[in-house]
Amino acid sequence: MRDDLGLSYAQRYFTRGIPRDALPAEPMPAQAAYQLVSDELALDGNPKQNLASFVTTWMEPEAQRLAADVLDKNLVDKDEYPRTETIHRRVMAMLGGLLNAHPDEEPVGTATVGSSEAIMLGLVAHRESWRKRGDGTGRPNIVCSGLVHTCWEKAARYFDLELRQVAPEPGRYVLDAERVKPLVDENTVAVGAILGNTFTGEADDVAGIDAMLRELPYDVPIHVDAASGGFVAPFLVPDLAWDFRLAQVRSINVSNHKFGLVYPGMGSVVFRDESVVDPSLVFDITYLGGSAPTYSLNFSQSSQGVVLQYYNFLRLGREGYGSIMAAIDSNAKALRARLSDMGVFDMIGEETFMPVIAVALKDPSDTDVFTLSARIREAGWIVPAYKLPPNATEVAVLRMVVRESFSRDMVDLLGDDVERALGRARGADVETPDNPHRPIC
Numbered sequence: 001m002r003d004d005l006g007l008s009y010a011q012r013y014f015t016r017g018i019p020r021d022a023l024p025a026e027p028m029p030a031q032a033a034y035q036l037v038s039d040e041l042a043l044d045g046n047p048k049q050n051l052a053s054f055v056t057t058w059m060e061p062e063a064q065r066l067a068a069d070v071l072d073k074n075l076v077d078k079d080e081y082p083r084t085e086t087i088h089r090r091v092m093a094m095l096g097g098l099l100n101a102h103p104d105e106e107p108v109g110t111a112t113v114g115s116s117e118a119i120m121l122g123l124v125a126h127r128e129s130w131r132k133r134g135d136g137t138g139r140p141n142i143v144c145s146g147l148v149h150t151c152w153e154k155a156a157r158y159f160d161l162e163l164r165q166v167a168p169e170p171g172r173y174v175l176d177a178e179r180v181k182p183l184v185d186e187n188t189v190a191v192g193a194i195l196g197n198t199f200t201g202e203a204d205d206v207a208g209i210d211a212m213l214r215e216l217p218y219d220v221p222i223h224v225d226a227a228s229g230g231f232v233a234p235f236l237v238p239d240l241a242w243d244f245r246l247a248q249v250r251s252i253n254v255s256n257h258k259f260g261l262v263y264p265g266m267g268s269v270v271f272r273d274e275s276v277v278d279p280s281l282v283f284d285i286t287y288l289g290g291s292a293p294t295y296s297l298n299f300s301q302s303s304q305g306v307v308l309q310y311y312n313f314l315r316l317g318r319e320g321y322g323s324i325m326a327a328i329d330s331n332a333k334a335l336r337a338r339l340s341d342m343g344v345f346d347m348i349g350e351e352t353f354m355p356v357i358a359v360a361l362k363d364p365s366d367t368d369v370f371t372l373s374a375r376i377r378e379a380g381w382i383v384p385a386y387k388l389p390p391n392a393t394e395v396a397v398l399r400m401v402v403r404e405s406f407s408r409d410m411v412d413l414l415g416d417d418v419e420r421a422l423g424r425a426r427g428a429d430v431e432t433p434d435n436p437h438r439p440i441c
């Protein structure tokens with residue numbers, strides 16, 4: 001019976017089994033298909049209890065309606081859906097403003113599936129500009145922190161860039177000018193700086209790196225990976241200069257589906273101005289009717305992301321985003337304080353504007369974070385445990401991302417469940433996973 005799904009529904013919908021991994025030979029009623037799929041999905045974790053992810057798990061019903069309205073529109077069909085394309089352009093223009101574009105420059109940007117695609121597009125643009133400038137003749141490299149998201153490693157491998165990483169050390173997780181400088185040379189295509197790293201939530205010293213790069217005899221741009229911080233910093237620390245206010249910052253990626261408060265499937269890359277992207281990288285698509293310049297890795301793409309982002313921009317404005325970020329910040333502080341009061345955790349990394357909390361056990365002889373994570377999971381909470389990358393692998397953390405859908409009540413409930421898990425976890429034996437230093441996000 002393992003190969004059949006259907007008989008679990010007894011005789012109401014199905015009189016014979018539905019194959020599990022093969023295309024069924026016959027159709028079934030829509031209601032039956034819906035029931036099967038929806039019941040299977042109900043066995044996933046609860047997104048509201050998923051503190052592993054930075055990605056949005058709640059939007060207003062009006063946003064859900066809009067998402068359903070545009071399900072049938074492919075974003076790449078710019079000529080067919082000119083209003084959707086106008087919305088895309090407006091969203092990019094609003095983002096440029098949020099990222100403090102210089103008044104004399106006109107930023108250009110494009111919607112992507114997420115920050116991974118956006119980072120790849122940013123780095124390819126910088127590789128092309130470096131090639132055209134002809135400053136160096138060696139193998140092109142990028143310099144960044146060892147705490148970058150996997151997509152940086154992917155980009156390096158896919159686009160044949162040497163990845164020069166500054167390894168974190170226990171207690172030192174922020175990339176700064178002092179540690180970047182020795183790695184930069186005339187073959188450096190770009191320096192990557194993170195605004196809210198995936199592991200501890202801290203922000204690299206973008207302003208310090210910018211000042212150092214401005215002193216060099218050759219031009220080295222900065223790409224800021226603001227996947228998670230790009231929508232937080234402008235509202236919580238507006239005076240922190242990390243964006244287009246800094247001369248060497250030529251491109252920035254944000255995950256609109258993180259603190260842009262949009263459902264998954266939407267990121268953006270924004271360039272300081274169009275001169276950053278060599279025209280050879282922009283493809284003019286004519287076979288959909290009209291002429292449509294595109295800069296993307298994918299071709300077809302859902303329109304939902306840009307439409308939902310536009311909705312949020314109109315609905316919330318700066319003030320609305322500001323108050324949501326303040327509430328998230330307050331809940332993150334409350335959770336941090338609750339964990340700290342338990343007396344068994346060390347807080348990892350500096351407390352920053354990011355609502356990310358990473359903790360290590362003060363005394364790991366008693367239990368370990370992997371066991372704790374498994375015990376907390378029994379109450380439904382998804383709190384990942386992992387080791388930091390080299391040279392900080394001795395630091396094993398639990399990491400929690402506080403999002404809009406995580407209320408103060410949930411802070412208290414999670415706190416109670418962590419305390420319960422601490423009591424129960426002592427002496428338990430849960431295996432460390434094979435590759436434990438990659439957080440899920």
Ligand SMILES: Cc1ncc(COP(=O)(O)O)c(C=O)c1O
Binds near residue numbers: 054114225228
């Ligand atoms: C700093 C950072 N960069 C890039 C990414 C990848 O983003 P996306 O999932 O939008 O592709 C993440 C994901 O969490 C991240 O935290």
